[in-house]
Amino acid sequence: TLPPTQNIAFGFLRAGWTNTYQKWPQIANPKLATNNPTLTTIALEKPFCVFDDSLSPGSSYVVYLYAMADSASTVSSAVTDNSSKPLNTTFQDTNGGQLGPYRAALFNVPNCVSPPLLADVVNVKKVSDVLKQYLFRVGDDVTCLYDPNFPGACNxxxxxxxxxxxxxxxxxxVAGVVKDQTLWSDPMKTRRVKQTSTIDTWPGRRSGGMIVIxxxxxxxxxxxxxxxxxxxxFFVMASGETSTETTHASQTTQQAVPRSQDSSEGVNQ
Structure with missing residues (x-):
């Protein structure tokens, strides 16, 4: 029997926090992963209680995650060979999933008996670990393609x-064979970059063209x-120069008039 807090967490998990009881991968619940999908990643819920062997303590089983572009499903969606061994196809081999499925990751089988505590989700120090136990983000490794010595599956x-x-x-x-597998998930689409003309700007929701204009x-x-x-x-400066010239001409005229009168008086005398 699970402790009360774990029963609550697991009950909430079954009630709607995750849908992985269905036999195919599910996109992460918005309560656990906001902004999902992004331009280059998609967060999935791990397969809690999907495989019976997850109840076996110390088992030698692991979970492989395969991804492929939806258009590749018409070419081939096989993930095993004729001897039930998993394919080791890589991102490069399949042109990023365009030619068929590639192995994106492997991880331990989620513990169905003792899942993470619901109370830890609101704990800032523990929320990261809880989310890592519940979710897996496809497309989250930006360096593996450029590392020739990268170990394991490239994501x-x-x-x-x-x-x-x-x-x-x-x-x-141990045997190197597939024990069980889910169905292929429903289609999930990454986001696209918004065109400049569709970006909402503040204020007034102006388009990029309106901003330029x-x-x-x-x-x-x-x-x-x-x-x-x-x-x-320039008008004020020109007006000032004209006023100065007019004043100087006026003063010259006033000085010249008395001299003319003095000359007249001398002749009369």
Missing amino acids: PPLAEDTTYRFKYLLVDL TSILSTLIFLLVVGFLASIF
């Missing part, structure tokens, strides 16, 4: 705006204002 970023399917396999490491008009208005101020400045 590189997925292609944007592309539909994928996923499958879990229960593999016996607004910038150009603002520049033109600025230049007009600068030109207007410059014309006023």
Whole structure:
């Protein structure tokens, strides 16, 4: 019997936190993984209580995760050979899943008897570990493709705006054969980059084109204002120079008049 807190967690898990009781991979519940899918990743729920061997303590089983582009399902979706051994196809071998399924990851069988505690999800120090136990993010490794000595399965970023399917396999490491497997998942599509014309901007939800036009008009208005101020400045300067010349001419005339009168008086005398 599970402790009360684990019973609550597991009951909530069954009630809606995860749907992996169905025999195919499920996309992560939004309560556990926000912003999912992204441009290059898709978070899946691990197969809790899907495989009976998960109840066997110390078993030699592990879970293999295979991924493929949805368009490749019409070519081949086989993940085992004729002797029930799992295929070792890689991301490079299948052109990123476009030519068939590739092995994206392997991990331990989730513990169905003792799942993570629900109370730990709200604990900042433990939430990361809890999510790692519940979820697996496909496309989360950005370095494995460029490391020739990378061990294990390579899980590189997925292609944007592309539909994928996923499958879990229960593999016996000792015998090297597949013990059980799920069905292929429903199609799951990565997001695509938004075009500039569709980006909402603040304020007024202006498009990229409107922003460019607004910038150009603002520049033109600025230049007009600068030109207007410059014309006023030159007008004032020109007016000042004209006023000075007029005043000087007036004073010269006033000084010349008395001299003419003095000359007239001298003649009369």
